[in-house]
Amino acid sequence: MRILGISGSLRAESHNTKLLREAAKMLPESCEFTLFDGLADVPPYNEDHDHDPRPVGAQRFIDAVRSADGLLFSTPEYNFSIPGQLKNAIDWASRPMGSAALAFTPAAVMGTSLGSFGAVWAQAELRKVLGACGARVIDGEVALNYAGEVFDNGAPMSAEHLAQIVQLTTALLAEIANVPTQH
């Protein structure tokens, strides 16, 4: 199974990107995990340009989504929502309705933040947006709070957070196994 990891953060030392790397280590060996590295190169969505040939950065994101069996997101929370760069890329992969790259694609959402809430509002927003795009969204979350403790200070991840990752990724793989290839 090919899993595409998508971090909503462009930061070089992003905690969300690090969370994706940790989750990838916990996937079964049968999974091929790729971390999408081109989010910063996706131009602002423009419907006038949403036709062949699309802008290179946008097409690269669309192709990466299409070639994956499932998507594993990790998003920061920016002002109670998802970062603009992530929403922008999703908009590119959401058209045409019904046959878009995101349509019918299994997708799971994690998140981490410096504070006590673990980006739960951003995760809820991202699940909503992915659902609007027709993705098969897993009902679950990984809300890793106090990210600095784990990723900057070297504290071990709690058993609760490890269990959340296992539960979410197991559900994602199950959803992939049940979904016939649509794209």
Ligand SMILES: Cc1cc2nc3c(=O)[nH]c(=O)nc-3n(C[C@H](O)[C@H](O)[C@H](O)COP(=O)(O)O)c2cc1C
């Ligand atoms: C523009 C901006 C808005 C933010 N808004 C929130 C917020 O609403 N809630 C929250 O918990 N953290 C907020 N934060 C803090 C981020 O959660 C924190 O910077 C996070 O670690 C970023 O993720 P990253 O390490 O993956 O880049 C905000 C940060 C920025 C830069």
